[in-house]
Amino acid sequence: MIVEGRVIKxxxxxxxxxxxxxxxxxxxxxxxxxxxxxxxxxxxxxKKARGAIIVAGKVFGMGSSREQAxxxxxxxxxxxxxxxxFARIFYRNAINNGLPAIVCPNITSEVRDGDLITVNVETGExxxxxxxxxxxxxxxxxxxxxxxxxxxxxLKKLQRGSQG
Amino acid sequence: xxxxxxxxxAHDEEWAMKTLTEKILSRASGRDVSPGDVVEVGVDLVxxxxxxxxxxxxxMEKVGVKRAFKPEGVVIALDHLVPPPDVRSAEIQQAIRRFxxxxxxxxxxxxxxxxxxQVLVENYxxxxxxxxxxxxxxxxxxxxxxxxxxxxxxDVAAATITGRTWLTVPQPFKIVFExxxxxxxxGKEVSLEILRxxxxxxxxxxxxEVFVEEPSSFPMDYRLTVANMGVEMNADALMFAPDEETxxxxxxxxxxxxxxxxxxxPRAKYVDEYSIKLDDVDFLVAxxxxxxxxxxxxxxxxVEVDVVFIGSCTGGRLSDLExxxxxxxxxxxxxxxxxxxxxxxxxxxxxxLGYVQALVEAGCVVTYGTCGPCIGGHFGVLGPGEVAxxxxxRNFVGRMGSPQSKVYxxxxxxxxxxxxxxxxxxxxxxx
Numbered sequence: 393m394i395v396e397g398r399v400i401k402x403x404x405x406x407x408x409x410x411x412x413x414x415x416x417x418x419x420x421x422x423x424x425x426x427x428x429x430x431x432x433x434x435x436x437x438x439k440k441a442r443g444a445i446i447v448a449g450k451v452f453g454m455g456s457s458r459e460q461a462x463x464x465x466x467x468x469x470x471x472x473x474x475x476x477x478f479a480r481i482f483y484r485n486a487i488n489n490g491l492p493a494i495v496c497p498n499i500t501s502e503v504r505d506g507d508l509i510t511v512n513v514e515t516g517e518x519x520x521x522x523x524x525x526x527x528x529x530x531x532x533x534x535x536x537x538x539x540x541x542x543x544x545x546x547l548k549k550l551q552r553g554s555q556g
Numbered sequence: 557x558x559x560x561x562x563x564x565x566a567h568d569e570e571w572a573m574k575t576l577t578e579k580i581l582s583r584a585s586g587r588d589v590s591p592g593d594v595v596e597v598g599v600d601l602v603x604x605x606x607x608x609x610x611x612x613x614x615x616m617e618k619v620g621v622k623r624a625f626k627p628e629g630v631v632i633a634l635d636h637l638v639p640p641p642d643v644r645s646a647e648i649q650q651a652i653r654r655f656x657x658x659x660x661x662x663x664x665x666x667x668x669x670x671x672x673x674q675v676l677v678e679n680y681x682x683x684x685x686x687x688x689x690x691x692x693x694x695x696x697x698x699x700x701x702x703x704x705x706x707x708x709x710x711d712v713a714a715a716t717i718t719g720r721t722w723l724t725v726p727q728p729f730k731i732v733f734e735x736x737x738x739x740x741x742x743g744k745e746v747s748l749e750i751l752r753x754x755x756x757x758x759x760x761x762x763x764x765e766v767f768v769e770e771p772s773s774f775p776m777d778y779r780l781t782v783a784n785m786g787v788e789m790n791a792d793a794l795m796f797a798p799d800e801e802t803x804x805x806x807x808x809x810x811x812x813x814x815x816x817x818x819x820x821x822p823r824a825k826y827v828d829e830y831s832i833k834l835d836d837v838d839f840l841v842a843x844x845x846x847x848x849x850x851x852x853x854x855x856x857x858x859v860e861v862d863v864v865f866i867g868s869c870t871g872g873r874l875s876d877l878e879x880x881x882x883x884x885x886x887x888x889x890x891x892x893x894x895x896x897x898x899x900x901x902x903x904x905x906x907x908x909l910g911y912v913q914a915l916v917e918a919g920c921v922v923t924y925g926t927c928g929p930c931i932g933g934h935f936g937v938l939g940p941g942e943v944a945x946x947x948x949x950r951n952f953v954g955r956m957g958s959p960q961s962k963v964y965x966x967x968x969x970x971x972x973x974x975x976x977x978x979x980x981x982x983x984x985x986x987x
Contacts, residue, residue, distance in 0.1 A: 407952045409932075488710040
């Protein structure tokens with residue numbers, strides 16, 4: 393599973409209140425959520441997000457368990473998030489909604505805003521120009537969930553499997 | 557359960573050396589686990605509230621299964637947008653009510669009963685359990701010695717159906733609390749001290765196990781606040797090793813007696829250890845807009861404040877209300893001041909003890925358990941340029957309302973003194 397995109401670079405400790413404020417949590421509609429992603433820091437974010445890869449520092453997605461944070465980023469067209477570390481709940485929510493989340497130490501010092509990067513989701517390798525950075529790939533059940541497009545699709549497949 | 561029938565073996569010795577995290581997750585998974593293992597575990601309690609609960613139900617609907625692994629294993633409390641400030645919130649609560657009725661879930665709690673995490677510890681959680689909730693502050697239940705984690709709606713839907721989930725066994729980190737805190741220093745100040753020392757990114761992938769040297773010096777209310785703030789430390793879980801204080805709490809609030817605790821060998825292997833001298837912990841705040849932007853109160857004592865919020869699953873327990881009432885009694889609040897007890901039980905007890913009376917006469921608005929102000933939901937949303945001091949858990953940009961508002965997180969004594977003086981203050985300044 394390979395994803396390619398240009399980088400939108402963010403800092404450390406990006407929290408879920410910034411990704412999607414609580415006032416939007418009465419909906420799970422991806423189209424609605426996409427329009428409000430990162431609203432507190434950049435209300436126009438969704439306009440430049442399509443096809444991008446977010447690169448961020450430490451504990452990306454810290455804070456609340458709101459799954460809408462992962463849904464909003466994915467629905468805005470972001471292809472993957474590569475961060476130096478993730479908050480545990482956000483990481484699970486990303487995988488459960490088919491959004492690749494790759495841990496890659498020091499990525500923020502190697503990558504600039506607007507760079508074109510290629511991410512191998514399974515090996516965790518991130519290619520920037522001639523450089524290859526070694527991140528942590530996704531494997532096992534998490535990879536199967538991601539490939540199915542998220543936990544709902546994965547569980548449906550299991551249901552069908554057990555009935556068939 | 558492990559029955560050794562008095563026969564000592566290498567395996568028993570290995571077991572004795574395990575940390576609390578490993579012991580709980582070994583039992584829950586049915587195999588000996590080590591940090592880093594990805595394991596499937598059985599879950600004792602699954603919980604959700606209105607604002608994540610409707611999402612949990614949506615996921616179940618999409619998967620095509622509406623089931624609870626066992627009816628008494630599912631705990632629901634309507635706490636976030638309660639009482640409903642708009643039609644959509646009311647619809648969400650109606651859907652969850654219908655669900656609870658249809659599946660005959662005995663542990664469904666109506667609007668006003670309390671904030672989910674407080675409801676869980678007051679009624680259900682036991683030491684050694686695995687507790688999963690669709691809310692990040694699920695970590696609160698760790699105060700009773702449970703392994704408790706917040707998860708998203710999809711994970712919680714799956715756990716509600718199957719009673720199982722998967723997780724990565726975290727690296728256990730040991731913190732020892734020594735001595736006893738000074739007057740009006742609570743679990744909140746101790747949490748901020750940990751965040752000051754380690755910052756919010758240090759504990760990723762770790763579980764914090766807290767050992768209190770003198771159990772009675774750090775009461776359950778304070779422990780609940782520290783465990784609650786465990787998620788702000790980005791720990792995978794935070795748990796207090798059960799001790800005499802744990803059994804006192806369970807006996808006095810629930811009438812449950814536990815005869816012995818799961819001990820942890822002093823030589824059990826932790827990734828690292830740290831000690832906090834409780835006597836040295838000072839009045840602290842987390843300044844905008846990060847939980848680890850910790851400062852001494854004196855560094856920010858010129859900050860003028862519009863609103864004080866004393867409440868939430870972090871800072872709305874009886875000891876918080878007691879401290880605020882004792883400081884504000886006979887005085888008038890200069891700021892607006894909103895007080896939200898964490899549960900109906902807390903509210904009733906605060907009424908009996910005269911705390912509500914003292915707070916109301918000081919000019920505070922007191923209401924029953926809701927998450928409203930803490931999440932910028934309702935009942936006190938901040939406007940542009942407004943400054944709040946709050947005993948809640950997060951001060952992120954826009955958390956309590958406008959992205960142009962600012963939030964300082966504090967314990968109850970600093971919040972109460974601030975309300976009286978209209979600027980960030982220590983309790984000594986008003987007494």
